[in-house]
Amino acid sequence: MTSSGVTSILNFNGPVYADHATMGVSGLVASERGATGQGRLSRDEIAAALSAYISPPQLREAAARLAHEHVITLEGPAGIGKRAGAIRLLSTTTDGDLFALSPVISTSELATRRFTPGHGYVIVNRVAARDGQGSDVAWRELRQRLAAARAYLVVTLVPEETSQAAREAIFHVPWGRPDLSRAVRAKLGPAAADDLVDRVLQAVPDDCSMTDLTRVAQRLAAGETFEAALRDVRRAESAAVSAWLGNASMPDMLAMVVIAFLHGADRRTFETALAELRRLTRDSSDEPSPTVHALSTGHALATLERVGGGPVSGRMIFQRPRYRGLVLRHLWDRLSVSDWNAIRDWLDRAIDSDPTHGDRDRNEIVRQVAAGLVLLMKVEGREVEVSYLDPWSAADDRPVAQYAAAHTLGLMSYDDALAPYALEIVGHWTRAENRRRQQTAAVALAGPLGIRYPADAAAGLWALTTRTPGIGEEGCEAIAMHFANLIAHDASTAFVLKLLIDTLGRYNRPGDQQRLTDLTLHAVHRVLTVTTAGGGEPAVVTLLRRRPDRLERVADLWSGLVANSRFRRRGMEALDAALAALRYPGADTAPVRVDLLESVYATRSSSGRTAHDPSSSPATRILESPDE
Template identity: 30%
Template sequence: MNEQHEEHSEHSAAPRPEPDAHHSDDAPDPPAARTPPDPKPEPEAEPEPEPEPASTVEPEHRQDPPDPAKPTAPAGPPGQVHHNNVNQYFYGELNASGAQFGLGTAGSDNARRRAVGRLDAGEADAILAPYVKPACFEQAVLALEQDAVVVLVGPPGSGKRSGAVALVDALADGSEYVVLSPGRSLDDLASGKVAFEKGVGYVLLDRTGEDSSQTADFDWRRVRDTVREHDAHLVVTTVHPVDGAVVESVRHVPWHLPDLTAVLRVRLARAGCAEDTVERAAALMPAGCRIAEVAAAAGRIACGGAPEEVWQDYGSSAAQPVREWFLQERTPQEWAEVTTLAFVNGAGYRDFETCQERLEGWVAPAFPEPVTEEEQHAAARRAVDRRLSLSRNALVAVEDRKNGALTRTALVFPHPQYRQWALEELWTKRSTPYWNGVRDWLTELVAAQPGLGLQLSVAQGLALLARPAFDEVADNYLHPWASGTAGPAGQSTATLVLQCMCLHESLAATALGLARGWARSYDPALRSTAAAAFSGALGVRFPTDAVTHLLRLIVRRGGLPVDAAFALAGLVAVLAECGQDTGAVLRPLAYRLRQQRETLTGQPKENILGAAMTVLRARDARTERLVCAALLERDDRQTTTIGQVWAGVLDNLPRRGRALAALFATLRELPAVSEHPERLAERFGHAVGAALPADDRPPLAGALRQVAARADEAVTALVEIFLTAVLSTKG
């Protein structure tokens, strides 16, 4: 794909109101759960070149990939992930609960908006208006002014994101700010794959690229010269500098937190708080707060929260009760109670105790066996009094949850923030034999296909554990599960972990790096899991990266066109549900179809056509309506692009019969998605007509009238309006 085209897609999105949408399969097609097995992969060396069209004709009996699965679909062949099962639950149940998972964000707003593209004025103002400069700010401004590029190096939570925006605001000519994907390599930045514009400020947050220490200075010099040439400015943030490298061409500035008391005062003063409230809040602020915690606390205090109560949830105040619990000598059963609660959060007594008992068996080798008769009797009593022990545990609380007219009992932490601190203490206090048992327990638990509720809880726990122990999570859980060692449920749980990581600004780029690596793997199971991940929250956060990798999986030799087609359709539906730019998928797909128009045959062309049909037939899981039909009404900006995608499949004679049936289904649903279906049909017709070659329009009209011959009068009228617009379009 043309890289500038991709980068344009990355820059041009704008948020829209959030419709209520999900995707599902098209009813007339076979269930997606019965997806045929993947073709035998033919691994290619990385990096992947864009494949040339194959010279062989695909067999006549080939069918399009089935449409995305409904949440209730049964499990399919090993190595395939059912995207809807995961993303339906993540966006439905997770958003409905409004839960906090201790990742520094409330709810799932982060996962519902893109992390790249142009910052709109409102988002930029929200960052810049209350901004407090740290002591290192002026040093970074000087470096950016002299070199046009600067790198901010600092730990997560040190304010690098807001600092990067403030830096480009200080020097950029205009008020346009573009956030680039953290997956961009130095070669991408230097070679024109990112179209830098004069006067625009660019930020690349949490860069994850691995630089060669031997060429780092040369590579950064190329980036600097390219940005200078376009009279732009670029600020890059990262956690670690290049190992062992001396980079002289672009300065790497150590980044530090601003004065957090000043941050708090500015935010409270801007919110109109009384001076005594500001002073009391500043005096009570605990140590150990992250800048995001200060911002969140300021928001709660500004809304009327008492500072002494609000601060209990942040910094050392939130961690202290957990740390005090861990300072006491604890029995193996108590260790198991807290560990179970960290991963099986919100379960009832029976399910919780069953999981805890299994964990105790797995971690038993990490504790000395009871030797004396008294120790043996004490261990036996604890096992019998399991529920009584839970009631005495200060880190375990019982919560009543309403379920219609019924009330369900759930075991949780007393405060949501305790979960994060408990996992950090567990990681610090327990050694490898214990964590080996936890790994084997969770793998057994997930492989048994426990249901999406428990999968989500495990995923939340692992996402939290990734903060203090990323290598542990990646090496012992994510990579093995994504490759299929825990079965299809393990793959979908690995996908859910990445979705949960997207809830936190500092973990989202890490999740992207994992999925990119899986997508490039020789292992088809890893590539299938990556496709599933890109169809959900990860694709919403980084749509350009998601579409790029999914299209490569569709067209590459030995790729996974069926899985990737599911993922593209799923991503369109999830983007629509989140009110994000569905054109991030539709524009590159239309571009690919135009590219393939002059190609007579070949596997890549067939795969792209099949993927386009899958996207066009994806349905909303809640309303059962076609997603692209609803988009014609919700987002008229996409009408032209949708018309181009339709023209691409209608222009292909072997698929025209199925395409016409799907087109008729779309027109038939216009009254269900719009109060003015006639206007919608006319606009849709003009879009398709403009994209179709003039010679193809009359045959299309005759064939579509035959398909609609038995339709009722209202639908026939819509078909005629549509065809009149197609035939009357000039060009």
């Protein structure tokens, strides 16, 4: 494997994707990880979306058109409640299960998809650059297919993602916010005082998302103080940032850039980085650079978070988390293109920084740079993609750059509005010919992005593994990491298990293409042996403890692996390790162990192989069976 292969990126300076991926990343507010980006929506998730739901004026007409035409789109800016509206529409139109489909699914794929009768489907924040939103013929075919299946589909999108063909073929609803006063009161409860509702509405910005508004109301209902409940959103914060930057000198603005991208920097890191950025921007002003000491005393936006003794010991941060994104939004307009080119060059060097940059390790620097890029993505997404993500994803012999690109997409996956665009970007990388870019795509799909969109992740990782040219066994490692991350976050493994079982049935037979057979078996072996975080038990054992109903699928994988003479010993060693792990803790896993053995041999027997007594040694029995 090359020095900048998938494993090198995954292992870059410690675990890439920990459970606390967004903890300590100021300015980013993670969406609920329970939100399903792809797959069946749980009853709890549907109930949460509809809890204290206030209908906008458009709901009645939208419901009538959905019942008649089986597909509609809800169009409007991010954060106005389109997803909750889609779930409400589907819940009142059908009693069947609800499923979330990929936001990057093409119109032609939709028009040929099989829909289950009576079920409801939603595509949240659809982006469709792959086919330009499709032709009106494809949209009409989709509508006919849904009607024939008695199924229903609601698509939510922002106005710039809507084509004329789609407008002419299916009914578009210009979605609006519900009455904010009613929405806040519904979340706070009927006993909420009028003055509290008014205070909330006066304090939040005009573009406050329904998600943020709900979070504020929930905090207040839980007993938090007014100031604490509104810590992420305040109308006055934008005005404060605008006013300060309106009178700021160039060195002051560059200091804010450093804090925005290296949030939490210590004194050495901050002052060294600011001096380097001033040099790259050719800032010729006579004003000295602001020091940590100066910024720590009475600054309007920044402050020093004390972490030790001494007059300037601590970390440079913004006084309020939301300042970080607001500073980048305002500076995007204030600074010139040449200034942003210099910032790009500075960040490119910053992620390669060595210990002379200060006490922070590179992992933390990259993490904060990625967080800053996510906030800049909300302002000018094309700039981030073209100037940072695309070059870094294809960087030669720079696993840190590939890690930075993948980690940025991972952080984007926590944002409801940005997650679909992260999936679109990784799709471009997956289809690229550049091997480095393919590796970066694999790492991104193995992380939080793959947890949010597990079907797209499974398909993308398999395409990267098997295509020519592709990444081969490196892709198998990424598939295993994806599997382990799904289990670590209690997400659905159904898609990756189905993929591997299907490919085993297709390629694990005599006469198949040897390369595809080997890759299939290697992927299965790595999935069955990858361990949980920290080198714990096999991830598949954790899955079986948590989901005994997955035992049959897991047994199918093991049966396919040990049926191949070249992988039989490795498969049996993995099975023995799993059985040993299932002995602990306690004896409550004994039935799972017996069922696993019996399922493996039942599967082998049903496929024409000789069944054996599961009470004898499993390794001996299978190793002594004839080659196939």
